[in-house]
Amino acid sequence: MRRLLALVALLAAGACAGLPTSGPIQQVGPDEPRVDAVVRYAPAPPVPGAEPQEVVRGFLDAMLAYPVSTATASAYLTPDAADAWQSSAGVRIYRAPEVGPPSVPAVTVDDGRPVAVEVEVREDAVLDETGHYRGTDRDVTETFVLEPVDGEWRIANPPVGRMVTAAYFASYFRVFDSFFFDARGAQLVADPVHVAVGEQLATGLMASLTAGPPTALAGELRTYLPDPEAWQPSVTVDAEGVAEVEFDVDGSSLDAGIRNRWSAQVVRTLAQVPEVEGVRIITATGPLAVGGGSVQDLGAWLRFDPPEPRGRPGAVVDGRVVRLVDDAAEPVPGPRGDDAGGATVVAVSEDAIAVSAGGDIGVAFAGDPEVVVPAEDVVSLVWDPTGVLWVADRPGGALRIRLVTAEAVRDVQVAPLGTVTSFALDPGARRYAVTTAGESPQVLVGLVQRDQRSGVTGIGPGRVVAPDAAAPAAVVWTGASSLAFLADSSAGRQVFTSRIDGSPAVGGAFGAVPRLPDVGARRLAIDVGSAPSWYVTDDRDRLWHLRAGGSWRLLGLLDVTALGSGR
Structure with a gap:
């Protein structure tokens, strides 16, 4: 659970103000990387006396906080709902939200009765806990039930996972690769995942990698990393560009083949982070030393990459x-x-x-x-x-x-x-x-x-x-x-x-x-x-x-x- 909380918190990073709208197909040219968006956004907390529709709108907006924080979004929920909210269960990408009127006209918070507010959205896609994308392209109606709490309306049934706008997703997410091995352990194979850019990109990529290959590719891909719970869910990058990844596992007696492939997966995945120049893998028994040093060069494991094409078109x-x-x-x-x-x-x-x-x-x-x-x-x-x-x-x-x-x-x-x-x-x-x-x-x-x-x-x-x-x-x-x-x-x-x-x-x-x-x-x-x-x-x-x-x-x-x- 600790790993999933870290991952989806990163997947949901973004902002909502001034974001461009976009259709299903956009032009950026031949796979040109776009500039990472780093605009910060701090959504407003609930306003005293807010009506049910305003509370729902505020909650949707609060899920767009960047850097990520669940504090403001949770403030729109009842205490029980805030404790039970499964915000780590994925990310839903939507557009064109329409917030309807409350189910009980002219209801007031003093009546003591719950009220429902429906929100109609066009859902474009969903990300699972590890950032894997699945297009949905469907109309969805989300019904929010609000209850009185200390004289204010609060949401009692938040959605499973987070909801973010399509404009937010387009501006603050990029697709990267988690690297696993083929079934024989001979070659690295890329598995695309969507992760929010920004200061914690390295942590987001490691969260996806430690989760292992997707179920759909079981038997085709394998990982040499230890159990996901062994990873300490944070990656630090120092002033020299060295990313430090820590696992609570004994690394002293690892077979060389496992150690090398474990290192290759981590180094190849983190090499996509612009500021990373090297990787140090820490275990409970010390650094995972390869080649005599504790810092692994980004080019140390090229032998596991597919062969580079040598011929011209x-x-x-x-x-x-x-x-x-x-x-x-x-x-x-x-x-x-x-x-x-x-x-x-x-x-x-x-x-x-x-x-x-x-x-x-x-x-x-x-x-x-x-x-x-x-x-x-x-x-x-x-x-x-x-x-x-x-x-x-x-x-x-x-x-x-x-x-x-x-x-x-x-x-x-x-x-x-x-x-x-x-x-x-x-x-x-x-x-x-x-x-x-x-x-x-x-x-x-x-x-x-x-x-x-x-x-x-x-x-x-x-x-x-x-x-x-x-x-x-x-x-x-x-x-x-x-x-x-x-x-x-x-x-x-x-x-x-x-x-x-x-x-x-x-x-x-x-x-x-x-x-x-x-x-x-x-x-x-x-x-x-x-x-x-x-x-x-x-x-x-x-x-x-x-x-x-x-x-x-x-x-x-x-x-x-x-x-x-x-x-």
């Missing part, structure tokens, strides 16, 4: 396969650098090439002659971190996934996903994303299924993300838990970004980053790295480039018939 330009390097095109070595064979689908890794004109695929592994892999209606070609080519095609209209190596081609199981129009793998090949067409076009994300030896056996069912996206296509991964894709907007076909938890996609006509001109965008690729570059082809087969911090620019490359992210 590939394209077919003027009938030749090229690598895209910033705003230039470099022909790949070998025959395909002179003749792409009419390819409309391409995948280029550091040392291998795959092309298709929609049917059979030509694959050239490092130093080997090109081989032909039979295929029908190819959707996407993707290289994974181990150098395996994933072929997504649609024989008979249904998605088929095959894994191609220099030695063999094998099919894997595929869950029903509809009419798939694009397919992509996350950096660690632990998750996949697709876009679909039909009556209800969607962006779906699911898990790559693996056996006990981490061999791929299939792709599991997909879950809808970015439900408001119109005609999505050309999905790519931009990070461990983030996507980009093309979709329709009031400004034409634009690049949208989304987290994989279903929280609102961003993109469209407005935002801090210049939008793509209305050119009929068709394909999308990204060159990830310290300074990502984005590429889009248009309906005239021209290539557009967006450099980090810049604006979209038309490159002097014509007849661009294929485009694919590198590996």
Whole structure:
């Protein structure tokens, strides 16, 4: 309970005055971080003689205190309700509140009778105790019962958890990742959570991390942290940027593998906090020393991260396969650098090439002659971190996934996903994303299924993300838990970004980053790295480039018939 109280108190941080309203889709450009909001807000306590509706309005407002404090909100409750209020049970995000009249007209506090006040809201989403987002998009009526207490109206039945406005959530929350391990303990896997920014961001992230992987991913993710109750629910960051995390557990006899993975989860998660430069993990028997020192560097556990893509995005330009390097095109070595064979689908890794004109695929592994892999209606070609080519095609209209190596081609199981129009793998090949067409076009994300030896056996069912996206296509991964894709907007076909938890996609006509001109965008690729570059082809087969911090620019490359992210 101590851990949950600390967590949801942080999740509810924010302010209400002067906050912008926002719809389900906003433009911020290609996953640009926004500036953390730190405006403080101290809501007013109950006013003597306040009517029932005023008490309810004051309570709703008091839940928007920043920095977080339950004292003012609890002052609007009866003593018993204040003691029993489960404010740590989650966060509900709403808009358009309408406070109705009391159920008993002309009632006075001196009558001694309870009275009910209904509040109608549009609920956008809920966060669970650990900050996991679930969209709801529904109308909700909350009935507050008020009772006389010492001559004043007080609420006897506060809602489970907290209620915050959508504007407050948009201004004071950001999505971060808690890092867990895959089932074999080989690789870190990101799990997105929403945490309020500000002075206690590090504590909020640790509260989410210590809670462990979500139930829905049981068996797929694991944690090496001790029992959640062992964590002392506060993280301090000193003047040198060292975050100190304390656990009430004996750390003296830990197996090195457990100690290292425990450290990796904590360090990788806290590395997202801007002021953190290092991490010290304290146990009941002293610091969790790794490498001879008590302070762990933020880059100490990169070996557990998914492999970084080394290849550049590939394209077919003027009938030749090229690598895209910033705003230039470099022909790949070998025959395909002179003749792409009419390819409309391409995948280029550091040392291998795959092309298709929609049917059979030509694959050239490092130093080997090109081989032909039979295929029908190819959707996407993707290289994974181990150098395996994933072929997504649609024989008979249904998605088929095959894994191609220099030695063999094998099919894997595929869950029903509809009419798939694009397919992509996350950096660690632990998750996949697709876009679909039909009556209800969607962006779906699911898990790559693996056996006990981490061999791929299939792709599991997909879950809808970015439900408001119109005609999505050309999905790519931009990070461990983030996507980009093309979709329709009031400004034409634009690049949208989304987290994989279903929280609102961003993109469209407005935002801090210049939008793509209305050119009929068709394909999308990204060159990830310290300074990502984005590429889009248009309906005239021209290539557009967006450099980090810049604006979209038309490159002097014509007849661009294929485009694919590198590996």
